[in-house]
Amino acid sequence: MKQIIVVSLAVGLVTGLIGYNATAAGEADAARMPALAEMPGGYRDWPVIAVAHEEGKLNDIRAILGNDVAMKAFRAGAGTYPDGTIIARLAWDYHPLEESRQAFGAPQSFVAGSPKNGVQFMIKDAKKYASTGGWGYVEFDNGKPSATAMPEACFACHSIVKNRDFVFSQYAP
Numbered sequence: 001m002k003q004i005i006v007v008s009l010a011v012g013l014v015t016g017l018i019g020y021n022a023t024a025a026g027e028a029d030a031a032r033m034p035a036l037a038e039m040p041g042g043y044r045d046w047p048v049i050a051v052a053h054e055e056g057k058l059n060d061i062r063a064i065l066g067n068d069v070a071m072k073a074f075r076a077g078a079g080t081y082p083d084g085t086i087i088a089r090l091a092w093d094y095h096p097l098e099e100s101r102q103a104f105g106a107p108q109s110f111v112a113g114s115p116k117n118g119v120q121f122m123i124k125d126a127k128k129y130a131s132t133g134g135w136g137y138v139e140f141d142n143g144k145p146s147a148t149a150m151p152e153a154c155f156a157c158h159s160i161v162k163n164r165d166f167v168f169s170q171y172a173p
C-alpha cells in the first residue's frame with residue numbers, strides 16, 4: 001500500500017512537472033509560431049493596395065496586396081482592420097530593364113526581377129494576436145515560414161504606425 005502511494009505520488013509529481021513544462025513551452029512556442037504554416041491560397045491574385053520601392057540594403061520593388069476583407073477596409077479608409085484581414089507584401093529585385101536602356105539610351109525603366117526579401121503577411125485576429133497589436137506577422141522565404149524573421153521584430157517596427165492600426169501602407173488611388 002505504502003509503495004502504491006509513493007509511486008502514485010511520484011507519478012503525480014512527474015505528470016505535474018511535465019504538464020507545467022509543456023504549458024510554459026507551449027506559450028513560448030505560440031509567440032514564436034509562424035502566424036501561418038502555409039501561404040494563403042490565391043494570394044498572388046489579390047488586388048493591389050499599393051506599391052513601394054525600398055532603397056539601401058533591401059533594394060527592391062514591392063507590391064502590397066489584400067484579401068477581400070482587407071480591400072473593403074482599405075477602400076473605406078477606415079484606418080482599422082477587422083478580424084480576417086490579411087495583407088501580403090511581395091518584393092522583387094529592382095531590376096534595370098535592358099531593352100529600355102536600348103530604347104532610351106540610358107538606364108530608365110526598373111522592373112520586377114527575381115523574388116527578393118521574402119513574402120510577408122499580416123493577419124488580423126484581435127484575440128489570438130493580442131500581444132502584438134492584434135496582428136500575426138509571418139515571412140516566407142522560399143515558400144517556408146522564416147525561422148529568423150521573428151514576429152516581435154515585425155511588431156516593434158510596425159508599432160511606429162500604431163495610430164493606423166500598425167499598417168504603413170495606404171490605399172493608392
Ligand code: HEC
Nearest residue numbers: 052087089120121122137138139149153154157167168169
Ligand atoms: C524596420 C521596420 C520594419 C520591420 C522590421 C518590418 N516591417 Fe513590415 N513594413 C515596414 C514599412 C515601412 C512598410 C511600408 C513600406 C513597404 O512596404 O516597404 C511595411 C509594410 C509591410 C506590410 C504591408 C502592410 C503595411 O503595413 O504597409 C506587411 C504585410 C509587412 N510589412 C509585414 C511585415 C512582417 C511580417 C515583418 C517581420 C517579418 C515586417 N513587416 C517587419 C516596416 C517594417
